[in-house]
Amino acid sequence: MIQKTPIAILISGRGSNMRALIEACERPDYPARIALVLSNRPDAAGLEVARAAGLQTIAIDHKSFGKDREAHEHKVDAAIRASGAEIVCLAGYMRVLTPFLVNTWEGRMLNIHPSLLPAFPGLHTHEAALTAGAKEHGCTVHLVTSGVDEGPVLGQARVPVLANDTFDTLAARVLEEEHRLYPEVLQKYLVTKHI
Ligand code: GRF
Numbered sequence: 381m382i383q384k385t386p387i388a389i390l391i392s393g394r395g396s397n398m399r400a401l402i403e404a405c406e407r408p409d410y411p412a413r414i415a416l417v418l419s420n421r422p423d424a425a426g427l428e429v430a431r432a433a434g435l436q437t438i439a440i441d442h443k444s445f446g447k448d449r450e451a452h453e454h455k456v457d458a459a460i461r462a463s464g465a466e467i468v469c470l471a472g473y474m475r476v477l478t479p480f481l482v483n484t485w486e487g488r489m490l491n492i493h494p495s496l497l498p499a500f501p502g503l504h505t506h507e508a509a510l511t512a513g514a515k516e517h518g519c520t521v522h523l524v525t526s527g528v529d530e531g532p533v534l535g536q537a538r539v540p541v542l543a544n545d546t547f548d549t550l551a552a553r554v555l556e557e558e559h560r561l562y563p564e565v566l567q568k569y570l571v572t573k574h575i
Contacts, residue, residue: 382408385570386415388465390456390473395426396555397471397492397562402433404563411570416463418456420475436463442475453481460485469566470524482526489524490569492562494554496520496536501529506551509541517541517550519558521565535565 384405389398398417404410417430422439430437438459445452457480460468470491482489495505497520500512509517518538525531537557541550 382411384411384413385467386463386465387412387467387469387566388416388418388460388463389414389430389469389471391417391419391424391426391471392421392474393424393426393472395424395429395471397558398426399429400559400563401469401471401566402430402435404567410563411567412467415465416460418459420452420456420473426472449475450478450480453478457481457484467566467570469562471562476528477524479526482524485524487523490521490534490566491524491529491531492558493520493522493529494551494558496538497522497529497533506547506554510545510547510550514541517554519554519561521562534569535561537561 389401391398402414405412405414414435417427417435417437419427419439420442422441427437427439440452440455440459442452466488468485468489470489495501495509496516496518499514500508506517516538518536520533521535522533523531537560539553539557
């Protein structure tokens, strides 16, 4: 039996990348298992998906902490630790992190971003790619560092931008690649890091 590293997945919304990771983790030969799915939004649709898959979930509403981002992150960090997770996968977690959480999980926190970083960091990447006339677009899995969407790249997947693309068609083509890329990169990361 392969040794499975416990991971926590942090979400804020629909959780389709989380679902791709859940499916991967269900494979006996996949080197991770999900110890916790955590959302900063109690109404995140992905929480229901995770519960239906029998996973431990927790919502820690950032709104209860007002402007104190670090106080929220201390609770998030405590929940991750309590779950026994050794790696954190951000999957549509829509919070800018403070140095506290970034430094605590340095080298052990991954994120997926819907562009070919360093191109188009931040939000609205598909609109930005189309507006810029990019011929190619895609997604990136990277380690999280203090700069937003700036950490070392672990893997990328590319898609062509087609002449008749809208934001939505382009987003859908990228998302399909995200679902393939994230589990694949996490697997490689765990195997090569020997975590
Ligand atoms: C994805 O496009 C991901 O790259 C970005 O946020 C979106 C989350 O979608 N960080 P989902 O919640 O995984 O469906």
